[in-house]
Amino acid sequence: MIVAFSVTPLGVGEDVGEYVADAVRVVRASGLPHRTDAMFTSIEGEWDEVMDVVRRAVAAVEARAPRVSLVLKADIRPGVTDGMTSKVETVERYLAE
Numbered sequence: 001m002i003v004a005f006s007v008t009p010l011g012v013g014e015d016v017g018e019y020v021a022d023a024v025r026v027v028r029a030s031g032l033p034h035r036t037d038a039m040f041t042s043i044e045g046e047w048d049e050v051m052d053v054v055r056r057a058v059a060a061v062e063a064r065a066p067r068v069s070l071v072l073k074a075d076i077r078p079g080v081t082d083g084m085t086s087k088v089e090t091v092e093r094y095l096a097e
Contacts, residue, residue, distance in 0.1 A: 002083050003050050004040040005072040007058050009065030019065055023057035033084055040071075044084050047076070 009019040024041060027034050030053045032045040041057075043050055054072065062068045077083065 001047055001050055001077065002042055002044045002075040002087075003054060003072060004042045004074075005054055005057070005070065006040050007061050008069040008071075009061050010067035010069055012065050019061050022060040022064065026057040026060050027053055033082070035084060040073075042084055044082075 007020065007023045009016050012019060024036055027036070027041055027043055030043070030049075032043050032049065032053060034041060034043045036042075043053055045053075054070075058068055058070055075083065080086075
């Protein structure tokens with residue numbers, strides 16, 4: 001499964017990068033395939049391991065912020081591995097035609 005999620009601290013002002021970095025550190029330490037961009041962090045793995053990482057990423061931000069917003073989107077497709085890479089490669093192949 002691939003999960004794209006965004007953790008946003010609320011009540012800490014406009015500059016939230018430091019708080020978001022706490023969440024991304026948790027993702028990077030997980031050892032699961034991941035990618036972070038300007039809006040979301042995507043992570044790939046089995047349901048329990050991915051959701052545990054999301055939970056811990058939220059907890060890392062929650063430890064320092066009075067309120068946390070979580071946006072999550074999941075692609076649940078059993079048996080597929082390396083979906084983050086293969087999905088992008090498929091689109092790039094069509095663009096190259």
